[in-house]
Amino acid sequence: MKWVTYEAGDGVRTGVLDGGSVRGLAAxxxxxxxxxxxxxxxxxxxxxxxxxxxxxxxxxxxxAPLRRPPSVRDGLCFLDHLRGCYRALGRDVELAEVWSRSPAFYFANADAIVGPYDDVPISPGSTMFDLELELGAVIGRGGRDLHPDRAEEHIAGFTLYNDWTARDHQVVDMAQGIGMAKSKDSAITLGPALVTVDELEPYRRDGRLMLELSATVNGEELTRGTLAQMDWTFGELLAYISRGTDLTPGAVIGSGTVPGGCLLEHVDTPGLGDFKRWLRAGDVVSLSGVGLGETRQTVTQGIDVIPLRADG
Known part of the structure; x- marks a missing residue:
């Protein structure tokens, strides 16, 4: 089934898609x-x-199908994305051994969820605003200390996930060294639907989902890739995340960015790559996935930064 959360004039409702209609449940x-x-x-x-x-x-x-999930974590399961970022920054693309030990992840802001067609303001003060093409897994059955071979059985379904990022703020976050903060704090797109696992079984090959995902900016394709490119599977990611802690129903786990699925890997900024520019007000960003649907969002101007101190 394809689950949606929607408004039709009398409050927020939940239902399932039936072709061109929505069959809603009780308020x-x-x-x-x-x-x-x-x-x-x-x-x-x-x-x-x-x-x-x-x-x-x-x-x-x-x-967004889940407007306030109990938690959101974002993984980094496509190591070629990291290599692409390093390459754009002029860094050595040979990854440290630590990246092959376990999948990396961080805790994201569950209060920043936005819908698949909502406008997205640029993060306050950012001039290097970026998109990130990802897939989100939604936990249906809780558990802890999951086995990597069986952890995917705890997934209820999947949804498109855009991890909007202020790259200039990320420089500060990384310098402070305690994790992602204001660079990842303003918006996370989920939607347009939560597609249950059974709906996506036709795309499974050799035990793994082979969904194709793509991203465009103003109709120009930025990247196209598949889950076959994942260096860490969702089963391995969930097993690692659940070590010594509970994964609760409704929790959202991002896959990390599909290689080439962010402007940092392309943007034409001194020392970087060959895309035109960072996002600015008026840009239209779309993500799509086979069996998952499509998001379409307009970037809008963000607010000015309020100084923390009178002298700064």
């Missing part, structure tokens, strides 16, 4: 709640059999 039902109670499958059957309402898709506004 107050949320995907977060259904995942927590384990009622996703039964609720989906109810939506098909006896929906509380039905709307044409063109009549509703799609929101």
């Amino acid at each position: 107050g039902t949320t995907l977060e709640g259904l995942l927590t109670t384990g009622g996703l499958t039964e609720a989906g059957e109810d939506a098909w059999r006896a929906p509380a309402e039905v709307h044409e898709l063109a009549e509703v506004r799609l929101l």
